[in-house]
Amino acid sequence: MALAETQTDVxxxxxxxxxxxxxxxxxxxxxxxxxxxxxxxxxxxGRNSLEVINVPYFDFIEDEDGSVxxxxxxxxxxxxxxxxxxxxxxxxxxLQSHGITARFLEGGINTWGNLYDVRPVESxxxxxxxxxxxxxxxxxxxxxxxxxxxxxxxxLRHIDHYLNVLNTHQAQLTHIFDTxxxxxxxxxxxxxxxxxxxxxxxxxxxxxHPLDMLPAxxxxxxxxxxxxxxxxxxxxEVIWFPGHTLGQVNYLFTDPDGKSCLFTGDGIFLKSxxxxxxxxxxxxxxxxxxxxxxxxxxxxxxxxxxxxPAHFSVMNEDNGQGVFAETxxxxxxxxxxxxxxxxxxxxxxxxxxxxxxxPEYVEIKRANAGLLIxxxxxASELELGKNICALSD
Amino acid sequence: MTVAxxxxxxxxxxxxxxxxVKTRKAINGLPVGAVLQVxxxxxxxxxxxxxxxxxxxxxxxxxxxxxxxxxTALYLHYVKRTA
Ligand SMILES: [Fe+2]
Ligand SMILES: [Fe+2]
Numbered sequence: 001m002a003l004a005e006t007q008t009d010v011x012x013x014x015x016x017x018x019x020x021x022x023x024x025x026x027x028x029x030x031x032x033x034x035x036x037x038x039x040x041x042x043x044x045x046g047r048n049s050l051e052v053i054n055v056p057y058f059d060f061i062e063d064e065d066g067s068v069x070x071x072x073x074x075x076x077x078x079x080x081x082x083x084x085x086x087x088x089x090x091x092x093x094x095l096q097s098h099g100i101t102a103r104f105l106e107g108g109i110n111t112w113g114n115l116y117d118v119r120p121v122e123s124x125x126x127x128x129x130x131x132x133x134x135x136x137x138x139x140x141x142x143x144x145x146x147x148x149x150x151x152x153x154x155x156l157r158h159i160d161h162y163l164n165v166l167n168t169h170q171a172q173l174t175h176i177f178d179t180x181x182x183x184x185x186x187x188x189x190x191x192x193x194x195x196x197x198x199x200x201x202x203x204x205x206x207x208x209h210p211l212d213m214l215p216a217x218x219x220x221x222x223x224x225x226x227x228x229x230x231x232x233x234x235x236x237e238v239i240w241f242p243g244h245t246l247g248q249v250n251y252l253f254t255d256p257d258g259k260s261c262l263f264t265g266d267g268i269f270l271k272s273x274x275x276x277x278x279x280x281x282x283x284x285x286x287x288x289x290x291x292x293x294x295x296x297x298x299x300x301x302x303x304x305x306x307x308x309p310a311h312f313s314v315m316n317e318d319n320g321q322g323v324f325a326e327t328x329x330x331x332x333x334x335x336x337x338x339x340x341x342x343x344x345x346x347x348x349x350x351x352x353x354x355x356x357x358x359p360e361y362v363e364i365k366r367a368n369a370g371l372l373i374x375x376x377x378x379a380s381e382l383e384l385g386k387n388i389c390a391l392s393d
Numbered sequence: 394m395t396v397a398x399x400x401x402x403x404x405x406x407x408x409x410x411x412x413x414v415k416t417r418k419a420i421n422g423l424p425v426g427a428v429l430q431v432x433x434x435x436x437x438x439x440x441x442x443x444x445x446x447x448x449x450x451x452x453x454x455x456x457x458x459x460x461x462x463x464x465t466a467l468y469l470h471y472v473k474r475t476a
Contacts, residue, residue, distance in 0.1 A: 035440045035443070035444035036444055037443070037444065038440060056441075056444050057413075058413050058449070062417075062449050084408060084409055084437075086410055087409045087410040
């Protein structure tokens with residue numbers, strides 16, 4: 001049996017390569033060798049051609065042949081994943097010694113959890129829309145650049161990625177927009193404002209922690225429904241969209257030709273919408289979501305408005321190229337959660353499709369309100385795994 | 394409660410998978426019924442030892458404890474060879 005301490009020629013793969021394979025739907029076979037408990041908490045998710053099995057590395061210590069046999073014989077290559085790196089290298093070496101081509105994930109599973117993917121959504125004479133995704137979490141954020149100015153919508157915790165985009169486009173960040181007080185991830189907004197001097201905006205209703213009933217201790221500029229901003233060629237309008245939180249807003253960007261896109265946050269997603277219960281008031285807030293979806297939003301946008309949400313639940317919600325944006329017309333046709341003609345049917349559907357309430361979401365909201373300052377270890381622990389902001393299937 | 398043990402294995406500083414690779418080796422060298430104390434610094438060893446004893450046929454995990462030693466946490470695992 002090969003030991004991990006000896007030098008071998010087993011090759012590695014990176015989280016970025018893994019994501020490229022997932023986006024392209026390249027057949028990929030992953031053996032996750034973490035213990036069952038960690039594997040059960042979160043792991044690599046992809047689309048159709050990604051297969052993941054869990055065989056803990058200590059199973060290979062106890063029963064090498066039996067564990068190796070769990071890899072189907074016809075797989076061209078096995079990608080091995082573990083917590084840090086050592087165990088996946090150990091297992092990859094064992095697989096290689098059994099004649100199976102194997103590589104292991106450089107840096108361990110956290111490099112997958114912390115992977116950011118930057119890709120253009122749209123580019124024209126007026127400016128660029130750039131999607132900044134954290135795929136393992138299903139988190140989406142955006143940078144809009146126009147005439148050397150930039151706005152960021154729902155920035156995630158690792159702000160270097162936005163600074164790089166701004167640098168690439170030689171743009172000055174003037175507006176940092178959070179759609180709401182996030183529960184699933186720590187906002188990069190306040191940090192980005194301190195770093196760049198850009199102004200940080202959110203709705204005042206979300207500056208009160210809904211369970212603690214305590215006011216936020218962060219620097220923010222409050223916004224109101226209908227308020228307008230200008231960033232380069234784009235006119236930006238705030239559309240209040242309460243229900244997921246009381247202060248959630250959508251940001252409508254319109255170019256001089258009247259073409260528009262809407263950053264919905266945890267309002268409507270491409271295939272679902274933001275759950276109403278994370279403030280602890282699901283039954284009271286569900287009818288508010290209904291009014292936002294069916295009454296507040298429709299008169300303010302048109303069928304060609306591009307919808308850009310803050311999350312995806314499954315990879316297949318993308319356009320096949322890693323971009324999560326569709327027209328409002330498309331969303332209305334493909335999002336079953338938006339098809340309830342009767343309010344009562346809608347409410348019955350919503351309240352019977354609430355996923356579990358992750359206890360750490362209360363803490364994350366505290367962090368976003370500045371009521372708690374987590375260190376790096378605490379922050380990454382709070383953000384482990386995929387968001388659960390949408391309704392369940 | 395402290396567990397009586399017959400031998401101790403120091404895997405401080407060792408990272409996954411070495412604590413368990415070495416523990417398996419040490420257990421194989423012990424007589425049936427003997428208890429091994431494993432001293433680890435890898436926090437992941439707690440869950441890994443729990444999972445490992447489910448997969449392993451001739452071991453039982455008697456106890457796990459965490460102790461402070463000069464500011465570093467030590468994870469102690471008491472493993473008995475049962476067959
Ligand atoms: Fe949210
Ligand atoms: Fe969210």
